[in-house]
Amino acid sequence: MKQRAPLTLAAVAAALAAVTGIASLTAPAAPAAEGAAGASRMPVERSVLTCPAPSTSDIAETTYTSITPGKPGARGTARLLTRDGKPVVQPKEPGKPAGAAASGAEAPPLTGFADGAMAPGWTAQQTTKVAVGQSRGLLGVACTPPGTDFWFPALSSAKGRLDSIHLTNPDDTEATVQVKLYGPDGLLKDKPGSPERLPYKVDPRASAKVMLSDFLPGTQLTDLTARVTVVTGRVGATAQIAEEGVGVDWLPASTGPTGSLVLPGIPADATSVRLVAFAPGEDDADLNLRLAGPGGSISPAGNEQLHVKAGMTASVDLKDLTRGEVGSLHLTPADPKKATPIVAAVRVVRGTGAKQELGFLPATAPVGARATVADNRLDDKATLLALTAAGGKDARVRVTASPGTDGGEPTVKEVTVKAGTTLAVSPPPAPTGAKGAYALTLETLSGGPVYASRTLTLPHEGIPMFTIQPFADDLSTVSVPKAVEDLSILTR
Known part of the structure; x- marks a missing residue:
């Protein structure tokens, strides 16, 4: 058996340099110093976003707003691109938004990539206004990171509805996607004798639109839940709802499934509120419904609870739920010991x-820790910020208004949200001396958890055109295991 050659001092030094920072995945034999074990949070180094094609209307007017929260001066790149690689929006540095506009039905879906200091918390908003016609309305949606599993309650194939699911593939390889629909009686299957439905294919750097009318020809159901599951690759997914004589808007995917849910910021002047819920597991869900308003929480009269059968879509018409005050709907298990996941x-x-x-x-x-919604307007009546504290504790929140897309200075304000209430901030903080659109960034300072949404209202000829975008943690950091030096590798 050969003996190992002795290590020279230079060789040891080189080996030590090579292994510095290597993480040990096993526990050390002796107790580690405090802080050596566990993981730390580090900023993400790359972010990806997808934006659906805005509209099929020739008179559509679309605005894009993009920002990375933070202090200006740091280096990085961020670009929203067409399929052929043409840049549409390019913010230059953190803390300063960039904007762009597009007109007509030819505006394409976009994919975007950010790296370096522009990656953590990178946000983009797409807002489209269609003044007249069957597609009239204000459509707003945050461009979304790609994923592999999405839930869309509140879809419909009823008469007068034209709903669709938009799938955008940001990668250089084809993605395949399975779409399943669930109605009040469970999973909707193809008619007897029809061929088995194959997964939808989404070309590289391209988009596909799944029309519910094609998916279920001749089937009219008021309430549906769609599940989008990616078989290979990844996609961004968003649903678009068009209702004849009522309007058009986007529906982002629901969070969850989870046992308790919050839907923050239902407008004060809502004339109709319809809740749609789905229980994807094997157990029924019994839910308590509470509306958190400015003065506290109440149960909607006659609709204190909702029963959702396993694998089925349930709904309840809450009519004029808010009665003149902005409110947030809290769904909690009727039995705290049985928290059935729902969307x-x-x-x-x-x-x-x-x-x-x-x-x-x-x-x-x-x-x-932090969440951002872009494309807020300087008109005092255009933007409303709604915050609700749902965890039984008061919460302290920092609200930062960025500069505008055409200059200005940021503004910062701290607010307290009482437990079980919804705080309507109208107008919210706005940049000073600014022009153009700006972003609102929220940071939870204490208490919580806090849920929030932004309502943008741009009236047109007496129609209260509006769109609501929820805030959610921007996931700007990731957990990184702490490195532990393991010199034994030098003798292995």
Whole structure:
């Protein structure tokens, strides 16, 4: 057996340099010093976003706003691109938003990539206004990171509805996607004798639109839940709802499934609120419904609870739920010992008769450490910020208004949200001396958890055109295991 050659001092030094920072995945034999074990949070180094094609209307006017929260001066890149690689929006540094505009039905879906200091918390918003026609309305959606599993409650194949699911593939390889629909009686299957439905294919750096009318020809159901599951690759997914005579808007995916849900910021003047929920597991869900308003929480009269059968979509018409005050809907298990996971969303209508407009609000995750919504307007009546504290504790939140896309100075304000209430901030903080659109960033300082949404209202000829975007933790950091030096590798 050969003996190992002795290590020279230079060789040892080189080996030590090579292994510095290597993480040991096993516990050390002796107790480690405090702070050596566990993991730390580090900023992400790359972010990806997808934006669906805005509209099929020739008179659509679309605005894009993009920002990375933080202090200006740090280096990095961020770009929203067309399929052929043409840049549409390019913010230059953290803390300063960039904007762009597009007109007509030819505006394409976009994919975006950010790295370096521009990656942590990178956010983009797409807002489209269609003044007249069957597609009239205000459509707003945050560009979303790609994923592999999405839930969309509150879809419909009823008469007068034209709903679709938009899938955007940001990668250089094909993605395959399975779509399943669940109605009040469970999973909807193809008609007997029809061929088995194959997964949808989404080309590299391209988008596909799944029309519910094609998916279920001749089937009319008021309430549906869609599950989008990616078989290979990854996609961004968003649903678009068009309702004849009422309006058009986007529906982002619901958070969850989880046992308790919050839907923050239902407008004060809502004339109709319809809650749609789905229980994807094998157990039924019995839910308590509570509305958190400015003065506290109440149970909606006659709709204190909702029963959702396993694998089935349930709904309840809450009519004029908010009664003149901004409110947030809290769904909690009727039996705290049996928290059945659910997903949920609400369809909200403002206005009456021919002057109606609809919007959608999914259940959302907490603000967490930081969350941002872009494309807020300087008009005092255009932007409303709603914050709700759902965890039984008061919460302290820092609200930062960025500069505008055409300059200005940021503004910072701290607010307290009482437990079990919804705080409406209208107008919210706005930048000084600014022009153009700006971003609002929320940071949870204490207490919590806090849930939030932004309602953007741009009236047109007496129609209260609006759209609601929820805030959710921007996931700007990731957990990184702490490195532990293991010199024994030098003798292995």
